[in-house]
Amino acid sequence: MTVSPSDLRDVTLPGGLRVVVDPLPHLATLSATLQLPWGTVVDPDDAMGSAVVLHEWLQRGAADRDARAQADAFDRYGARRGGGIGRETAAVNVACLARDAGAVLPLLAASVMCPRLAEEEYEGARLLALQELAGLDDAPAQRLAEAAVRARYASAHGRSAYGERSHLERLQAAAVRRLARARLVPGGAVLALAGGGDPDALLDLAAAAFAGWAGRAEPLPAPVARPSHRLHVAGEGAQTQIAVIDDAVPPGAPGWTEQALAMAVLAGGMGSRLSTEVRERRGLAYAVASSVHALGGDAYRFSYAGTTPERAGETLEVLLAELDRWRAGVDADELERARSQLRSSLVLTSESSGGRAGRMAADVHRFGRPRPMAEVLAALDAADLTAVNGFLEGRPRPEPTVVTSGPAPRGREVAA
Numbered sequence: 001m002t003v004s005p006s007d008l009r010d011v012t013l014p015g016g017l018r019v020v021v022d023p024l025p026h027l028a029t030l031s032a033t034l035q036l037p038w039g040t041v042v043d044p045d046d047a048m049g050s051a052v053v054l055h056e057w058l059q060r061g062a063a064d065r066d067a068r069a070q071a072d073a074f075d076r077y078g079a080r081r082g083g084g085i086g087r088e089t090a091a092v093n094v095a096c097l098a099r100d101a102g103a104v105l106p107l108l109a110a111s112v113m114c115p116r117l118a119e120e121e122y123e124g125a126r127l128l129a130l131q132e133l134a135g136l137d138d139a140p141a142q143r144l145a146e147a148a149v150r151a152r153y154a155s156a157h158g159r160s161a162y163g164e165r166s167h168l169e170r171l172q173a174a175a176v177r178r179l180a181r182a183r184l185v186p187g188g189a190v191l192a193l194a195g196g197g198d199p200d201a202l203l204d205l206a207a208a209a210f211a212g213w214a215g216r217a218e219p220l221p222a223p224v225a226r227p228s229h230r231l232h233v234a235g236e237g238a239q240t241q242i243a244v245i246d247d248a249v250p251p252g253a254p255g256w257t258e259q260a261l262a263m264a265v266l267a268g269g270m271g272s273r274l275s276t277e278v279r280e281r282r283g284l285a286y287a288v289a290s291s292v293h294a295l296g297g298d299a300y301r302f303s304y305a306g307t308t309p310e311r312a313g314e315t316l317e318v319l320l321a322e323l324d325r326w327r328a329g330v331d332a333d334e335l336e337r338a339r340s341q342l343r344s345s346l347v348l349t350s351e352s353s354g355g356r357a358g359r360m361a362a363d364v365h366r367f368g369r370p371r372p373m374a375e376v377l378a379a380l381d382a383a384d385l386t387a388v389n390g391f392l393e394g395r396p397r398p399e400p401t402v403v404t405s406g407p408a409p410r411g412r413e414v415a416a
Helices: 050-057 067-075 098-113 119-138 140-152 165-170 173-183 199-209 256-267 273-281 309-328 332-350 353-367 373-382 385-393
Strands: 009-012 018-023 029-036 080-085 090-097 190-195 230-234 240-247 287-295 298-307 401-406
Touching: 009 199, 018 199, 018 353, 029 098, 029 353, 050 080, 050 090, 050 119, 050 173, 067 098, 090 098, 090 353, 098 199, 119 140, 119 165, 119 173, 140 230, 140 240, 140 298, 140 401, 190 199, 190 353, 240 309, 256 273, 256 287, 256 309, 256 332, 256 373, 256 385, 273 287, 273 309, 298 309, 309 385, 309 401, 332 353, 332 373, 332 385
Parallel strands: 018 190, 230 401
Antiparallel strands: 009 018, 029 090, 029 190, 080 090, 240 298, 240 401, 287 298
């Protein structure tokens, strides 16, 4: 069944929580994403990692239920929980049968309205944050991505999304509770609901579950980008990781859709330009990718290659050349393949209630409103070859920041 844009609900409750509902009446399930307007950018300067620990601690008991009782309460309805935290947002997710929404949504609400934050549960949350940070040691690509964000931003956005080890090792529960008091408020938060059930009834259930939750926190800091530079982060291993970071069009700005299509030509799969030129034809890198990321009102393109120290210089040259050639335009066949890829990805994701709820929450954060699927697909169809190549022609020559990590590159120079 096709849902028209008018079926979307977008309501702000009296306390400040924004509730968006995308009905999928053919589904028996309901997915909820509660997106909170804080992440690691709000960590105190002397307690980096507080937001990561708080996100985990929130899920370890609420109201009169300890962690075990809270888990049992969700399990009683077969509800599945999840979530995650980044630099600007934290999310708590739950999926259940639509018929159980009246019982499950209050459990979700309790986790943020009246979390227990019990002392006996704190150490487990802190140690888990330390373990996740330690996991970066075995994830060189993710470690490079973290270094690239640090190189991009002079503001708090450049902090690690995992916290700092020395801070986490000495972090006290009192500091995390202070952050909770300042940030666990509904102003700027979004509850996205997607799946079965009457949309107006779901709004009523959400209003009842979150009744009495009120307040607004200080706004997030604005991102501040650094000037372009080159940096090498020494590390062990047999591979050198390369990141190229340059400016991109932010969400909602003119050219956003054209950029998405052009990026799919550049890096949208095994047949993309980067995969073909860097990996397949020259065998320079075992992995290559490029994607656009947005924080606040800023956006950047993160292009990545993993290679050997001996071939790092040549790999970077070819990568930069392809990023520059991208500005010369795409051809009709490339554009249509890119359009098909993006349409397929959007439609497949939207078939899942969890994917739809997550996309709506992300849309509110990025665009200020949930975008109906029909609108997004129509924008993709409307961007023709002239529009995409006009966008690319107007893009400035990249002045990127280049970050390498791992063994020092050998041969051609990479990092100054």
